[in-house]
Amino acid sequence: MLRPAGGDPQQAATYPWPVAGFEQIVFDTTDGVAWIRLNRPDKLNALTSRMSEELLDALGTANGDPAVRCVVITGEGRGFCAGQDLTEFQERGLEQLDIAEHLRSGYNRMITAITELPKPVAAGVNGVAAGAGLSLACACDVRIASDQARFLQAFVKIGLVPDSGGNYLLPRVVGQAKALELSITGEQVDAAEALRIGLVNVVVPAEEFAEELRSYATRLAEGATLAIGATKRLIAEGGSSTLPQTLEREDETQAELAGSADFTEGVRAFLEKRPAKFIGR
Helix, strand or coil: CCCCCCCCCCCCCCCCCCCCCCCCEEEEEECCEEEEEECCHHHCCCECHHHHHHHHHHHHHHHHCCCCCEEEEEECCCEEECCECHHHHHHHCHHHCCHHHHHHHHHHHHHHHHHHCCCCEEEEECCEEECHHHHHHHHCCEEEEECCCEEECCHHHHCCCCCCCHHHHHHHHHCHHHHHHHHHHCCEEEHHHHHHCCCCCEEECHHHHHHHHHHHHHHHHCCCHHHHHHHHHHHHHHCCCCHHHHHHHHHHHHHHHCCCHHHHHHHHHHHCCCCCCCCCC
């Protein structure tokens, strides 16, 4: 049964195509890392309805596999993700397009699946990230960028507002003032500027990007997975909680995690002055 990560396990996704064999993404797992590679390089990995559903399927698989302890989303070719493929809209007919339903059934579920995944998710931004592609990157927990990466909040250029969570995610990454500036000007940001404003966490030379991304993902996969997932949840909740509410949620979460094998291993490793070997349980 296929289902979106973080969704109701009884609610299967319904696709107009067989998703078992991916066509617009490449999905594989190795050494605890699930790799999701957007695979429309000739279109700079612009999103389609099918790609969104394939992403959801891959995220659901990664969520349900206890051997997966980190997810990486990156792009094949020169681009990370150029946003919505507008030719898909044109083929449907702009006058008949129900863009709200398009967002609800695809992008909104995809972004929610990433943010609610109880495992670290890294964006490997190898090239341009524009529009919904920028929102996709911002939904991830960390962003590792090639020095060839470019970032563009492109919606204003076609007379739309940011979507795919862009009005929520981007301000939380770069701050409200900068997010507003990028959104209303459509200004392109290069990798160096993205690092300066906090849009990305790391920038590496293009020729070293693949190896650095793999190394970063491996470190995340070797971490205390339960604690990472819980930290994601608490920080997300903290934006709309009071300090007393946050303190209470921290108390509850620490009590839960104190019963985990990773907590026992972490304490023993600290006392024995050795690196911890977490197992994600």
